Amino acid sequence: MRRELAYYDLERGVATLLDGQDAAFVRRLQANEDAAYDELVRTYNASIYHVAYRMLGNSAEASDAVQDIFLKVFRNIASFRGDASLKTWVFRIGISEILNRLRWWKRRHRMSTVSMDDDHGGNGSGICIRDSSPSPQQALESKEQEMAIQQALGRLSGDHRSIVVLRDIEGFSYTEISDVLGISVGTVKSRLARARADMKKSLIRYLSIQRV
């Protein structure tokens, strides 16, 4: 059961619906509390990095984006009104920053490339499909499949890519995606349908071998 409590915004004199824990946490962030910012980074660092990496296709670029996103969260936390959950608000800032970076690169005609040797942040694990005991052959196939997915994502437009990443990789609900991207649920449905159709065309070879 979701706990929703009225979060009374003293400055604006309006009561908004915000998770009780979120409301208290936001107050701590707005009070510039050290521990709150440590918790913020600990909570969202990995998920934002994952989204950034999937959308940007480059670990160094994704790391830079993550740092800039948290700085923007800090600079804008005073204006957070609580009309969305903190998670949604943080990802809204994150997606906006990532899309800006994508547009910046697009203006400079950067070709999106994915390297098989990319160590993806230096952990040496690379991209891997969840598999409890992969044989070398399976590991190679998984890596190849992951590369194909990343390349297929790279062929999507920024708007379609963000929807696919948020829904199919991060598991956001349609409503959350709608809040993060600032579009209606109907638009989420139609864009996701088109994005998945494009992904399906790119990955048809891998889909045919799936046992469902």
Place this chain on the structure above:
Amino acid sequence: MKVVSNIKCSKAQKLMSAYIDSMAEPEESFCLESHLATCEPCRRQLQSYISLRSIMARIEPMRPHEDLALDTRVRLSHARSGSWFDRIESLLINVLKPVAFPAVSAIVLTVLSFSVLFGQVAFNPRLQSLDTPILIMEEPVRITNQTLLSAPATSGELIEPLSVQANVDVEGRVYGIKIISGRETPAVTRWINNLLYPAQFAPATRLGKPVNSTTILAFVNVRS
């Protein structure tokens, strides 16, 4: 175009994305399911959508570099610890730093240049001898009383030529007399005092404004 049930394949395929997420409307789900019951190609399409979602969901979350969280916290800490004053100070430093060195260099060079130039002029007697006062917009004292041009004197008062320095105020009145050449006797002093103190001069002006000044008057004895 093949039509099965009450929707076409193209329409059915547009509904599949929302359908696999259980986000299709009830009537859309009903139409799609009716269509799928009789359309083998669309059933395969639906399978491929489900497969796509499955492989996407199986992607292992990317773990960021282990230092990323620390680096982020450090950057946040720097941003948060900077007070309003510090931010303005750093902004000013960032703006002024690029111009500070050239500006200071220019000032130092200017001072050095003028020092060298001034030194040459100040300690060069040849150049100093060429100096002339600049009298721009200045008018000297003028005599308005014609009697001064031919003042009567006895032989005992003015025996030899006399040079007198007279201080003239802004109203043209003499307020100080000093004999600078010639024989200074009580009779001469009395004569020159009686002559000059009552006299009226046109005062000297600077930029059109009367000012105190000093004038030199020369007297010679002319026998008629």
